Amino acid sequence: ILNDGKAQSTLTLRITNILKSASISLNSASSSAPSKFVFSFDVQADGATTDWALGTTSQVHAIKVETTDPGHWRVDPSSGQEQTPEWILMAQPSKPSLAPNEAVTLTISNIISSLPPGLTNLYIGYENIQGYWDGQFALPIEKTPLLYRGANVGIGTAIPHGALEIGPDVINANAWIYFQGNANGTPNPSTEVR
16 A cells, blocks of 8 residues: 555455365354354554554554445444554444455555555454354555556556656655756756656
8 A cells, every 4th residue: 555644545455265065154144143254444543653553543543444345244433432443344234254265355444554564464363164264364455656557657656657657746845856967966856857
């Protein structure tokens, strides 16, 4: 994700039953012990320095987690009251199992981070999945000022439109571009370079 503190990044998450010939039974959201997946991120609390967090508490609270199949799955959003926001994915009564090679796809959007580049984690806890102990996965997410989209590279932009695009808010002296050997010893960039 782009960590410029402004860009809204989006991630796609797919949870797949990789069993070749067996379904995974699920307890529906109306069950007394529903099968659930719990999503959370590390956050940086106000007044703290937590470089490995995804974002500040308010940035992480603003994240949206949605399923692409709301007829079979339900996502309960974070209440906004907890210190570390959590989103809970549960199967609807119409979804008693996850068939072999079947997947549930989630879109995690409105991700904004102003924290330093580096790795952070998306935590996925799973509970009450028949035949499995409760557990958790930690999936790495990279915070970076440089993004690749296909064959294009963006600095300060999440959607580069050309081979190299530098974001629209890159306007101060710390963002000047220097081509080694072309500055002729002067400290300022050429006015012809755009």
